[in-house]
Amino acid sequence: MALQTLQSSWVTFRKILSHFPEELSLAFVYGSGVYRQAGPSSDQKNAVLDFVFTVDDPVAWHSKNLKKNWSHYSFLKVLGPKTITSIQNNYGAGVYYNSLIMCNGRLIKYGVISTNILIEDLLNWNNLYIAGRLQKPVKIISMNEDVTLRSALDRNLKSAVTAAFLMLPESFSEEDLFIEIAGLSYSGDFRMVVGEDKTKVLNIVKPNIAHFRELYGSILQENPQVVYKSQQGWLEIDKSPEGQFTQLMTLPKSLQQQINHIMDPPGKNRDVEETLFQVAHDPDCGDVVRLGLKKSVIYSSLKLHKMWKGWLRKTS
Structure with missing residues (x-):
């Protein structure tokens, strides 16, 4: 029997995913909004849902997402998808985050990471950020047949x-x-x-x-x-x-x-x-x-x- 997550169901996650461009090599959701956590601040019902989207071509993906979800981005949106991707790849843990987004009735944040950068982190622990997330239980919503990515996971x-x-x-x-x-x-x-x-x-x-x-x-x-x-x-x-x-x-x-x-x-x-x-x-x-x-x-x-x-x- 499949293990149960919290009230947030796979259907809910898929509905949220439908608001974004489809070209994803991996999409998962994690955190206290998905899996129960102990402690006084563990209000899972109202917890933000944390998503990570892995994409082969970040420039193309951000270009499409800017057209669909312009309001999700900060002031950086005026600089265009190439600059956003440059910041994503070169000035952080390889992830670009949009936070405090209301989507399908739930408050979410989502990070976008290049497939190649994720694979490098999974294999070499370059910064152990997303690789570290994936060492704990996450709910995988979508994954393609990329053998290299699956092997790295x-x-x-x-x-x-x-x-x-x-x-x-x-x-x-x-x-x-x-x-x-x-x-x-x-x-x-x-x-x-x-x-x-x-x-x-x-x-x-x-x-x-x-x-x-x-x-x-x-x-x-x-x-x-x-x-x-x-x-x-x-x-x-x-x-x-x-x-x-x-x-x-x-x-x-x-x-x-x-x-x-x-x-x-x-x-x-x-x-x-x-x-x-x-x-x-x-x-x-x-x-x-x-x-x-x-x-x-x-x-x-x-x-x-x-x-x-x-x-x-x-x-x-």
Whole structure:
């Protein structure tokens, strides 16, 4: 039996989707308006619906969407689809957002991302923004037959499992795993360490264990390095240096590079594989991976902030 989302149904999502140009390689909706979240501010009934549209040709898509939905755009609409696409691709996480849009009786926001940029993020975790969203349960509304995109989506989930394995002990619960996975993209977010948002990951995972299990169950069953006791909700993984080295070698490129940067002594210039071999034999392997992930997310955030400030200077 299919798992149920909240009152917002697939039909509702499809009706909203019909207001936009059809040329989408992937469309999904996520967040508290779709999946239940714990916490005092979890008013799902009135929550904004968050959509992401993946398109092969952003210029063509924005051109059509400007004709259909001119009012959705900020002042940037007067600059035309090419400028909007340039901002989308070069001055942010590869996503252009239109927010606070009333559509089919629901308040929505939607982001537009190039298929190629999404694939790069899924494979390499260049900024772990949309890739991070897709590591948590989302409702896919539309997806074409792009084999490369489908493969990258699967690789992103496997990478999330591998990174989580490296940061967990030899045995742990499903909930422990899903909390670790859900927190990956928040690793460098200061709000997740202090303040109200520090319980956000728990609020996402606890009401949605079944949805996480649906997303990751087959990957866990097929992984040769884990014993997955699905009935008990318990896992045991290979924490030998050989097992950890295998896991480290399959991590996304940007995370491997950050780990290498942390561990490589000045002037030695070791290659990444040599560094990962050393980390695999380190009792603090999990802490090194966690620090690498944190630095990777922070570096990406700072880079995007600088790029955005640069664009604002150009246009002022």
